Amino acid sequence: MENLNPLPCQCPDTFHATVLDTLPGNTRLLACLRCGACELVEAIVDEPRPHDVQLLGYNTIELTPDARAWATAWPRFLENQKPRLYFSAAARFETEADLAAARPPQSATFRETLLALGVPPDHPPASLPNELYGFREIWHGLQLNDETPIDELLDAATRWNGPNELAADILAQRPDLESYAAAYVSNFSDQNRKYGRYLISKFKLSDIQVMVAIRARLSELTDDKTGELSELTRTLATLGPAAQPARPELEAAAARVKDTDYYAHKDLMQLLSKLT
Ligand SMILES: [Zn+2]
Numbered sequence: 317m318e319n320l321n322p323l324p325c326q327c328p329d330t331f332h333a334t335v336l337d338t339l340p341g342n343t344r345l346l347a348c349l350r351c352g353a354c355e356l357v358e359a360i361v362d363e364p365r366p367h368d369v370q371l372l373g374y375n376t377i378e379l380t381p382d383a384r385a386w387a388t389a390w391p392r393f394l395e396n397q398k399p400r401l402y403f404s405a406a407a408r409f410e411t412e413a414d415l416a417a418a419r420p421p422q423s424a425t426f427r428e429t430l431l432a433l434g435v436p437p438d439h440p441p442a443s444l445p446n447e448l449y450g451f452r453e454i455w456h457g458l459q460l461n462d463e464t465p466i467d468e469l470l471d472a473a474t475r476w477n478g479p480n481e482l483a484a485d486i487l488a489q490r491p492d493l494e495s496y497a498a499a500y501v502s503n504f505s506d507q508n509r510k511y512g513r514y515l516i517s518k519f520k521l522s523d524i525q526v527m528v529a530i531r532a533r534l535s536e537l538t539d540d541k542t543g544e545l546s547e548l549t550r551t552l553a554t555l556g557p558a559a560q561p562a563r564p565e566l567e568a569a570a571a572r573v574k575d576t577d578y579y580a581h582k583d584l585m586q587l588l589s590k591l592t
Pocket of ligand 1 (some may be wrong): 323325326327331348349350351352353
């Protein structure tokens with residue numbers, strides 16, 4: 317049965333906050349910042365013509381008591397505030413003026429903001445529905461720390477739908493990213509080379525050891541059949557002028573694929589045109 321009001325309360329929808337993060341599709345975990353009502357809902361929409369999306373109502377997705385207690389313990393934010401302003405799970409406002417004036421303290425990173433406002437201490441319960449998969453990932457992401465092995469951090473940072481930014485925040489504190497990037501970008505394992513490219517573009521690593529390793533790897537790639545040449549070209553493009561030392565290897569690679577790979581050649585030429 318569809319309801320027109322997503323929450324079982326009569327408070328104005330200006331008090332309706334989204335808990336933790338956006339969810340896939342039309343699903344949202346909503347919480348009222350006035351009375352505390354909370355529901356996992358799916359918006360039912362119709363699109364009679366392209367770009368004409370009409371809201372028909374909301375379906376409520378049942379949560380077990382365990383899942384409800386765990387999922388609603390996270391901080392929440394109002395959709396219309398950019399950047400996102402997070403409120404603690406316990407925050408309540410009587411009037412819209414109180415809500416508009418509220419300035420809950422935000423920290424420099426998503427991780428610190430969540431930890432400061434409060435997160436569920438326990439593991440996600442087994443009954444947590446699939447719709448809240450992202451919450452589970454964020455909880456695991458918060459358990460990462462300086463002691464976490466770098467490969468585990470890199471997996472969390474690069475996995476599709478993983479706790480990418482939370483893992484990147486921990487990686488950013490490591491003093492040895494250049495050595496890992498240099499060792500990984502020319503490593504024998506596909507996975508490690510992918511991690512190496514991620515580190516280089518995410519943290520804009522371009523010191524001499526990194527550039528030496530990239531240049532060596534570029535020289536080894538005779539074609540773009542695995543896509544790695546294109547990936548490396550894209551990685552270097554994120555470095556801007558700092559990619560300059562790789563120019564000879566980029567020119568050589570462009571010459572090698574000129575007659576066999578239109579797209580790889582085009583990307584290489586585009587990057588070269590930006591280096592002077
Ligand atoms: Zn309410």
